[in-house]
Amino acid sequence: MTTGEALRKRVRQTLRDQPYPTVTVLSSLLAVQDDMGYLTEEAIQEVARFTGTTINEVWSVASFYLNFRFTPPGDHTVEVCWGPACHLRGAQTLLHDILGQLGLSGEGETGDSHISLKLNTCLGACTQAPVISVDHGLMGRMDSERALKAIQGASHPRRRERRHSREVR
Amino acid sequence: MTEAFAVLQRKAQERWRELNSHPWVRVGTALCGQAAGALDTLEALRAELTRQRVEATVSQVGCLGLCYAEPLVDVQLPGGPRVLYQRVTPDQVPDVVQGHLVHGEPRRELALAAVEGSVDGVPRLSDLPMFQGQVRIALRNAGHIDPTDLDHYIARGGFEALDLALSKMSPQQVHQHVMNSKLRGRGGAAFPTGVKWRFLMGAPGPKKYILCNCEEGDPGAFNDKGILESDPFTVLEGMVLAGYATGATNGFVFIRHGHEGPIERTRRAIQACYQAGLLGSHILGSSFSFDIEVSLTGESYVAGEETALMESIEGKRSMPRFRPPFPAQVGVWGRPSNINNVKTLAYVPEIVRLEGEWFSRIGMQNSTGTAIICLSGDVARPGMVEVPFGLTLRQVVEEMAGGVPDGKRLKLLQTGGPLGGVLSGELLDTIIDFDEMARAGAILGSGGVIVASEDSCAVDLTRNLIAFCQLESCGKCFPCRLGMSHILEVLERICRLKGRPGDLDLMRRVGQNMQVGSLCGHGQLGFNPVSSALKFFGEEFRVHIEEKRCPTGRCQGPFVGPERTRRWAHLHGESPTAAVYPEFVANVGKV
């Protein structure tokens, strides 16, 4: 665990190293979440200081967009698309089977914090419906069996390495 | 031609010739390709080329639109045909490499089409049902070029339009081409682009903005992301031309955070343009300067609405602003701004290069040019096509995409995104044209067409769309915020076969209030899925409510929606809206 001051340092560094020239509250929050996986109280304060706004203003933005989270994510993130194209091709069945396997009743983390489950409104690959993503790698034409296997495989160290070594451009 | 551009073009053409004089393999790695496993195929391909010691250029390209056949691998030997292989799994890679690249023998059994040249027993690309009838303008480079390599774009005629404009045309002349083309915006409202640009031309400087809208939150639509992943340069060139015509100085490409493919490819394309002097100060040595940057938004559908988009670029919550003042007067950071969709801007270079009249002769009288349609759901060949306006929906859905597979009947079409309609198959003969479709009660929107077979339940699909609209309501105005929740709640109970006799009227009343009482299109149009579903599938709703049964059974069982809905339902039991706002529910309809 990072201590408060070390955490603030890391956040400040991230805020200075933002990839795009125009810096706003939103761009700052996105940069911090990309780095840390979620937003902490300290991060909100640092963003407020860095952008010269109030903590309230920063919270208003952070709580508005659906992608921000305020608790640490699991080691792996599984997203399931529930958009209409995937819905018609069986996304609900897929989702129920995944929920059952993970012991969840909706979005959230498994008891062992191993996996975060998130619903996505459209993963942008509707032609391959139903679509899921495991650690941001898209997988289409899914059925429950393949999805469960992919989720189990996510924790496999070899796979993790491989995902990292890939450049998706 | 400017001297600077002549140099760029010469270099690009040389590199293109060089590329074509060696073995060249292209792999489609757009979002659709990735979901089909293209990255595994790419990795296997690279390993196999090394193993077999084959020297070949490997390029990642965008989406050709033949998403049903992905992963697609496109192999070309110097002087030989260019062959497209379909559904190439990593196991099949050695076969393709050995056969085609080592022995020079195309593997016919695995081939989908010949892109260039001919191979016995393999259809030409243009003869595939999905390609017949396409006119590719915005998608002219999709699948052919490396979307991050500026030379590829220039070698195929890219930036000729900008060079022409800067060396020979006044801003007014560029604008006149767009006027003559009769181009209408492709972001949903179909507003004439030339007219919109004129508002910005008249606005005072010095700083003015061109905003390119790639929020594309519509589930079922992926053509904006598809264009940025396949050919971001055409959009960037379109933005610079828009800037020149209107006197704007800065541009933003607005993309949703998380879609790494389109973001990264756009970012790299922008970088390449700066390096070549096609962006920045004194473009191609002229007196015109223009800057472009990527702006990321968080997850919010309403961020795609033009005034909410400006709030989001400023880093705030994406809640729509009141109009007037309009963006052309007071836009992002209070400066005059013009917002266009990705597709709209992608057409501009060809409109300037080949002249506005050329474009206006394609398609229909008042819907000129092409429609870029995303096909998904229960179709044999899901994908993306660019067709001239004037074809019927049937031609696109049945002839190009192959209709519903497994001999099933087509039951409904969902067009225009979640604010669009749930339409019956009777509308298949409607002509694809902004006005014709509106007359028939259909909406083209940004081009998503989701097809559903006889197995689907109209109530179930409507609930899915409204669950989306409810989740995404920004909450600024209560008719939309509460209305969506209330309608979702009613649809939920109809699906659970607990619908009440007055429920359809109740939904209509709430819907009317949303239409008249909402600030932006989200609330104003958000009842469309229900109203159109009631129009075409009213009987199915009646059966659910009165006979307490679902003819297909598809809406039965728990529906898992996103967290925000769940949290509400969990906290307030049966009726979240009524629990929190009893007066609102009691007074619905009594305006």
Ligand SMILES: Cc1cc2nc3c(=O)[nH]c(=O)nc-3n(C[C@H](O)[C@H](O)[C@H](O)COP(=O)(O)O)c2cc1C
């Ligand atoms: C709720 C809502 C969401 C929208 N989302 C998008 C979008 O994702 N992309 C887009 O181009 N236009 C979207 N629009 C339409 C824009 O407000 C705007 O009309 C469009 O970007 C203008 O571009 P055009 O003139 O090129 O069509 C949306 C509108 C509403 C009301």
Ligand code: SF4
């Ligand atoms: S209509 Fe809905 S989405 Fe639009 S401003 Fe009002 S609450 Fe927000």
Ligand code: FES
């Ligand atoms: S609807 Fe599932 S990826 Fe688009």
